Amino acid sequence: METVIPFGKVKSPFDPSGVPPVCRETGSQGPEPSRSTSNLRSAVKKYALVLACTLIPFLLPGTSRAATGDMTIGGKLGFATSPAPGVGVGIGAIFGSFAYQFLDHIPARGDDGLEGVGEIGYFSWSGNGGSVSNIPLFFLGRYFYTVAPNLRAYGDAGFSLNFWSAPGASEADLGFASGVGIEYLFTPEMGIGGEMRLNVVRPSWWDADHVLFLASFNYHILAPHSAVTRREFPGRRRY
Numbered sequence: 001m002e003t004v005i006p007f008g009k010v011k012s013p014f015d016p017s018g019v020p021p022v023c024r025e026t027g028s029q030g031p032e033p034s035r036s037t038s039n040l041r042s043a044v045k046k047y048a049l050v051l052a053c054t055l056i057p058f059l060l061p062g063t064s065r066a067a068t069g070d071m072t073i074g075g076k077l078g079f080a081t082s083p084a085p086g087v088g089v090g091i092g093a094i095f096g097s098f099a100y101q102f103l104d105h106i107p108a109r110g111d112d113g114l115e116g117v118g119e120i121g122y123f124s125w126s127g128n129g130g131s132v133s134n135i136p137l138f139f140l141g142r143y144f145y146t147v148a149p150n151l152r153a154y155g156d157a158g159f160s161l162n163f164w165s166a167p168g169a170s171e172a173d174l175g176f177a178s179g180v181g182i183e184y185l186f187t188p189e190m191g192i193g194g195e196m197r198l199n200v201v202r203p204s205w206w207d208a209d210h211v212l213f214l215a216s217f218n219y220h221i222l223a224p225h226s227a228v229t230r231r232e233f234p235g236r237r238r239y
Contacts, residue, residue, distance in 0.1 A: 068113065069223035072099040076195065078214035080123045084206060087132055092123030094214065099142065111146035117156060123212075135163040136199065138177055150185040162201050164208070173208075175201035183218065191218045 076094040083090075097119045104113035117140040124133040140158035147153055157178040164171045179197030186192070197212040 068101045068104045070101040071221040072101075072115070072218050073097065073221070074216055074218035076119075076121070076214040076216040078212055080125070080213070081211045082125060082127075083134070083201070083208035083210040084125070084132060086130060087125040087127040090123050090125035090210075092121060094119050094121035094138075096120040097216070097218070113144055115142040115144065116140075117142050117158070130166060132164060132166045134165075137161040140177065147182075151182070152185075153180070153182045155180050156197075160199055160201065162199070162203075162208075164203060171203055171205075173201050173203045175199055179212075181214075181216070183216070185220075188222065189220045191220065192216065193218070 074097045076097060078092070080090045080092060082088055097117070099115045099117045101113050101115045104111075106112045106114065117138065119136075119138040119140075121136050121138075122133065123136070125131065138158065138160050140156040142154050142156035144152045144154035155178070158176065160175040160177045162173050162175055164173065177197055177199045179195055181193055181195030181197075183191045183193035193216045195212075195214045195216060197214065199210055199212060201208045201210075
């Protein structure tokens with residue numbers, strides 16, 4: 001008999017009582033949605049405050065010469081650590097990744113910048129405990145550090161909206177995400193890289209925190225009059 005991942009908030013259409021099958025079999029009480037929801041709200045509020053304090057200095061007048069207008073579209077493939085007992089490492093992809101660079105020439109580093117990032121993906125896990133999948137939406141702020149003209153490292157942080165699904169149940173939960181990555185630009189427009197991202201999510205069933213390990217491919221749409229130098233190769237300076 002397949003074990004169903006117990007979503008405490010969701011009532012199965014075949015179970016009017018709403019008690020998860022695992023709880024009925026073991027006789028234990030279900031999880032406490034109120035505690036989980038309260039903890040999530042508290043964590044998100046604290047994280048939002050920290051994120052706001054981090055980003056505000058970059059948004060103040062005079063901290064940047066101009067918004068570059070550069071855009072990036074791309075995709076990512078990778079795997080994710082287990083979000084629940086009984087399921088193993090999962091696989092998936094971020095098939096819609098979009099970034100818009102709205103700050104450059106941050107004073108500490110003339111070639112550094114700040115981007116807004118939006119992504120949508122799909123990840124699935126399976127094992128003896130059943131199967132579970134997630135469709136995450138990420139909304140991130142990204143600061144990139146220019147290591148070399150064709151190499152940059154970055155860190156990002158923001159929020160995630162997670163749509164979980166398991167046999168007989170589904171649930172949507174807000175979380176927050178942060179990560180680090182690196183990108184190598186083999187032309188000014190095209191780059192490949194790798195990224196590690198922590199997705200902190202607290203559904204009603206149990207803590208579903210997991211880490212994503214991703215390989216990425218990006219295409220950069222460069223603004224015509226951008227003053228950015230981070231993608232300039234020797235002999236290929238843009239004016």
